[in-house]
Amino acid sequence: MAENLNDFVVQDLFNLNEKNTFAFKYTVTNIAASSTVDGAILDTMIVPTGHNFVPVAVGVFLNDTVTAGTATVKVIDNGTELVTGPEAVLDTTNTVSDFGYIALPGSRVIVAGQQVNVSITGNGTLAPTGTADAVVHLYGYFEQVV
8 A cells, every 4th residue: 555645656656557657766966056957867878779668757866965055856858957857856855855746647758868867956045954965866768659
């Protein structure tokens, strides 16, 4: 049984149109005020030929506590943050974790050959209690291009 609302959302995402949903794990280090830091992944994720990648959700888990400001997680399509993609926000309410998803999966796709990444941007007043590092999970699925 799901423990909280985010568990229900994740279960819903994994049943999304019976798609094969994937999760990619990124690490983001040294998140600070007035800066954007891209994620790191063991192997670069490039969308394979003949497919699109559909980002559905992001989850972020911080090793520290946000005491002021915000840190926003976004999906990156070949170096450009998606304006309409899923995002999560760490702030004084969600101090160590957050989960965000898009209401209309498939409304934004990343095409074949593009690199998929995540970023975290700290606003000018972001104040973690120490050095802020995060793990970000990106959820999505591949659709075949016909």
